Amino acid sequence: MRKRIWKVGERVFNVSRQGLIMGVLNVTPDSFSDGGKFFELEKAIEQGVKMAAEGADMIDVGGESTRPGAEPVAAGEELRRVIPVIEKLKAKIDVPISIDTSKTEVAHAAIEAGASIVNDITGARGDHGMLPLIAETKSAFIIMHMQGTPRTMQNRPQYEDVVSEVANFFRQQYARAIECSVDPMAIAFDPGIGFGKTLEHNLELLAQLERLRADDRPLVVGVSRKSFLAKLIDSPEIEERLGPAVALTSVLRARGADVFRVHDVKENVSALRVTEAILRRAG
Numbered sequence: 001m002r003k004r005i006w007k008v009g010e011r012v013f014n015v016s017r018q019g020l021i022m023g024v025l026n027v028t029p030d031s032f033s034d035g036g037k038f039f040e041l042e043k044a045i046e047q048g049v050k051m052a053a054e055g056a057d058m059i060d061v062g063g064e065s066t067r068p069g070a071e072p073v074a075a076g077e078e079l080r081r082v083i084p085v086i087e088k089l090k091a092k093i094d095v096p097i098s099i100d101t102s103k104t105e106v107a108h109a110a111i112e113a114g115a116s117i118v119n120d121i122t123g124a125r126g127d128h129g130m131l132p133l134i135a136e137t138k139s140a141f142i143i144m145h146m147q148g149t150p151r152t153m154q155n156r157p158q159y160e161d162v163v164s165e166v167a168n169f170f171r172q173q174y175a176r177a178i179e180c181s182v183d184p185m186a187i188a189f190d191p192g193i194g195f196g197k198t199l200e201h202n203l204e205l206l207a208q209l210e211r212l213r214a215d216d217r218p219l220v221v222g223v224s225r226k227s228f229l230a231k232l233i234d235s236p237e238i239e240e241r242l243g244p245a246v247a248l249t250s251v252l253r254a255r256g257a258d259v260f261r262v263h264d265v266k267e268n269v270s271a272l273r274v275t276e277a278i279l280r281r282a283g
Contacts, residue, residue: 020260024262025044054265061099140186143189148196218259222262225238
């Protein structure tokens with residue numbers, strides 16, 4: 001197997017050898033997945049420390065809900081929510097911290113506070129200053145695909161060929177990033193499951209992950225607690241989505257995914273390690 005690495009600040013992860021678990025830490029009052037459970041600073045810090053202790057390889061901090069129908073949050077409010085969390089977590093844990101934002105202003109402050117990854121749901125389309133910032137700060141960058149905006153993305157999303165269109169978007173944004181002097185080894189791609197996609201679109205993307213890979217860069221997937229799982233299991237209960245999400249961690253690792261954004265770290269770490277033990281023996 002060709003060695004596939006991801007540069008994150010001073011660290012180099014060999015994701016072809018071992019996949020990564022990215023713990024999701026929503027510092028919002030209206031997250032679809034945890035309903036503002038970690039909106040208070042101390043609770044957010046406690047959860048970040050807990051996820052790192054359970055084996056998370058990185059923590060993704062977000063201060064703006066991106067659930068379907070969500071309204072935008074002003075940069076000032078987003079900064080107020082995330083910067084104290086990043087600063088305190090940086091002092092307590094020894095894993096990279098990611099900032100989930102599409103605003104250059106927020107990303108810049110988060111990097112100064114200790115973040116080394118920027119996770120942008122717009123794939124650098126939302127703010128023209130994002131790619132120059134990534135290049136200047138030598139940060140890792142996750143380019144995600146989304147059709148529309150969080151407020152409108154689930155209003156009848158349409159594609160002629162969802163896999164080809166997402167793959168083409170990745171290639172285009174990858175070229176843009178390199179033109180802006182972003183280190184290609186610091187880039188990863190996320191197909192944006194549930195972001196402007198129907199159930200069928202989501203399943204098609206997950207079934208054909210390798211067609212999405214650009215220049216052998218890592219693929220990030222986030223299926224944890226998402227509503228398409230509820231449709232597949234015919235249950236609206238959030239807690240009943242854990243089993244299917246853990247199953248997908250195993251299946252998607254075997255199908256080429258490298259980084260997994262999850263809310264339930266312990267269970268997904270276990271699933272990933274067992275899966276990799278089998279994959280190594282399967283050649």
